[in-house]
Amino acid sequence: MSESLVVHPALVMIAGALLLPALRGSARDAGVLLVPALTLAALLALPEGDLWQMQWLDYQLAPLAVDKLSRLFAIIFALMSLAGGAFALRQPSRLEIPAAYLYAGSAIGVVLAGDLITVFLFWEFMAVGSTLVLWSAGTPGAWAASRRYVAVHLAGGVILFAGVTGHLLDTGDASFTRMQLDSVAHWLILIGFLINAGAPPFSAWLPDAYPEASWSGTVFLSAFTTKTAVYVLLRGFPGSEILIWIGIFMIFYGIVYALLENDMRRILAYSIVNQVGFMVTGIGIGTEMALNGAAAHAFSHIIYKALLLMSAGAVLAATGRRKCSELGGLFHSMPLTTICGTIGALAISSFPLTSGFISKSMVTQAAIDGHLQVVWLFLAAASAGVFLHAGIKFPWFVFFQKDSGLRPPDPPASMRWGMIVFAFLCIALGIWPDPLYALLPYPVDYVPYTAAHVITQLQLLLFSGLAFFVMLDYLKRTPTITLDTDWLWRVAGPAVARVFAAALGKLRTALSGEIDHGFQSLALFISRHRQPDGLLMRSWPTGSMAWWVMVLLLTYLLLYYV
Amino acid sequence: MKIHEHWLDDPRNVKKLWRGFIVVLALTVVAGGFVDLHPHFEIERWFGFYAAYGFVTCLLMIVGAKGLGVFLKRSDRYYAKDEDDE
Incomplete structure (x- = not known):
């Protein structure tokens, strides 16, 4: 089978997500159901193995790799999108389903990725898609929750990125296989995965954010992030x-x-x-x-x-x-x-x-x-x-x-x-x-x-x-x-920041007072000598000049004899 | 006169449900005596172990949760107040 005929199911879903906003009426309804159905069909048509391979910098990437584990998760993600899409069909927000499909497509991208770099890329797209699902609820509560949500996930992404980079430097191999907890890089990867799984101490992001989405948005949110995390833990850190x-x-x-x-x-x-x-x-x-x-x-x-x-x-x-x-x-x-x-x-x-x-x-x-x-x-x-x-x-x-x-x-x-x-x-x-x-x-x-x-x-x-x-x-x-634990970043963190800001403010007032005072005295000193009639600016009578010359000559004479 | 919209609204039926539930509870424990439960751990050999364990651990979890709640429960306007201030 020729490689070019292999369609990446995640790209089907994401392309569908980008097309859906352009559709209206019954065409849009059909599209909502067709996109996950086509994704599922593309998925079931795939044989096993590393289907797409490419070279990027020094690394061998496999953006499409299928085995039983990845197929299992991709199937349930596609099924979930289909039922969730049907459930959300009458959702007034036009953003929600496309955002959910971007999110679901990225989750499928993660589970079909054979290398850590592709995993990371789709991992970040998931954070974007899920945040958009939250936003589309359109309430102030959802907006506030989405800001906290995206902050936690971007932080998790940074930790994961650091881990992946460290792994690449250590091994030179990008392929996503089982890892031992034997290096800082692997611990960082594990922590990045666990944050998305809802593990302590960051578990609070989940009950904080998910219930703020719309009546249909939460259905999508419940499925992908944590289960993608389960998948990467299954592949990366079993036992x-x-x-x-x-x-x-x-x-x-x-x-x-x-x-x-x-x-x-x-x-x-x-x-x-x-x-x-x-x-x-x-x-x-x-x-x-x-x-x-x-x-x-x-x-x-x-x-x-x-x-x-x-x-x-x-x-x-x-x-x-x-x-x-x-x-x-x-x-x-x-x-x-x-x-x-x-x-x-x-x-x-x-x-x-x-x-x-x-x-x-x-x-x-x-x-x-x-x-x-x-x-x-x-x-x-x-x-x-x-x-x-x-x-x-x-x-x-x-x-x-x-x-x-x-x-x-x-x-x-x-x-x-x-x-x-x-x-x-x-x-x-x-x-x-x-x-x-x-x-x-x-x-x-x-x-x-x-x-x-x-x-x-x-x-x-x-x-x-x-x-x-x-x-x-x-x-x-x-x-x-x-x-x-979200109390830590909703109350304690801001409180500490406020205390610091107040202390810094006081310090600044005190310091700038001192500095102002210093500059003012300097200015006063300079102007005292340079104002008209100041020491350096006043006109001097010739007599005093002759007097000073005499003083100098006498001093010279004195020094000559000493 | 009170109209019962649904058979579940009638307290007599609820009482019947309770009786049925207690019969089923008893049956599951009795059935455990007639079937080889393939115990793997020593503790599983005790008669009605699963029933007792399920009941007792649930009581403990409820008491534990209530205990934790004493320290951690707040009004559900707790965070809303902060956000209103912003």
Whole structure:
């Protein structure tokens, strides 16, 4: 097959994103659906291997490299764009979908890149695309959040760039392969990747920014940045033990903050960090089972998280409210949204017959196979905690609990279809996991449906549910937020800057006072001698001249004799 | 007279749901006694381990979150105030 016939799927998506603003009416609607469909077609047509290669400076680049892992992520990104595009079809902002496609195309570019330089380029395009998605919400809150968002991501990009440059200097090889944590450059690359994954201490960028996007924008945002980070960690740092502990921290951070949260979309944003934590832990364990589990979980996570955020988006679009304390009882008038949201909630909780069950359990199984009892105990507790913070909490407070009296209808057809397709996929993958297993990077030797697995998982989840209802009084929502690390750059940083600015201002006033005073005395001194009648300017009588000459001569005479 | 819009609005039905839930809970624990759960770690051999572990860890997570909330909770206008000032 000739190389020139190979079309880069990321470029299809990005070209589509640039063309879409020119289209109007039904042509535009068709375009919104066609662009990701064509991207998917281009992707499925690709054979495996380094398809595009080029020389740049001294480095061999591979802007298009396909293997099972990269194809898996590119497929789910294209599918996500298709369903997200359908869901966002009636979004009034004309900027949002093109921006989302630029963002999605760049994410596909990252996962299909065979070298670090291409990875970095698309990485930065992703930051641009996602910031534009945030902007297109058009609210002051979104504008402020997008400034913080882009600052964190550009900082992450600088760290990644430093790492990549160091790696190129150390090895002279640009290809993106597994790296050991043996040099500063590789640590910098890891940190750059982890910032996008939502790892501590920068995790706060995610729940800060994502919930500020429009009702459809958040659906796109939830999918690409963190999962691209999971992909690059899978390829670059599998089996790095530190990732196990970072992942476990992320898991419990997500649960605790989501439990305290009142904004329905911030609950789901914290649970993204929680779910990515499972993937990062799997990458840290690093066995074939664990890596398969992390990849499969990323795939099913994108679907159910988008579904959850679509149902939240439908509620936001219909009611204009986002706080649990102002919602409730919506199942009366939004039955379809309630059902779809609940399916997403069951899938994120890994209930049997949903996609979460067949993917997340591979990570847990890998911990068991590796005899990692402590890790396994954490993961089991976390599985129960997911049901607690997202699986029940989200549908309960949004669709059930007290009746808020709101009776909005289910959303329009385009939004309904986005939800229906993803709800179907959540269940279909749960019942019939083999097509997903066939796409995973390593051969799958795992049977999710054993009596033991189903019973133990049900015990864990249902008793977590019991805990939720027993403790319901303690979980009542209050109109509060919980301080996170973004406090450091939203309050502490500016406060320190203000203190410094005030101190500097004082110092400057004091210094400039001194300097002014010095100049003034100098000026006074000069003018005193040079003004009319000053020492140097006054006219001297001839007599005094003769007197001074006499003084000089006498002094000379005196010196002559000495 | 209060009109029930939906069968879930009737407290009697909610009570039935609760009873059903408790029966299902009991069933999952009982079923664990009849099926070989292939325990890998010693702790898994305890009867009803997963049920107890799920319940207790969730209680701990809620208590832990509430404890953290004591220090970190703020009004949801906390940042908005700063931004209004700008």
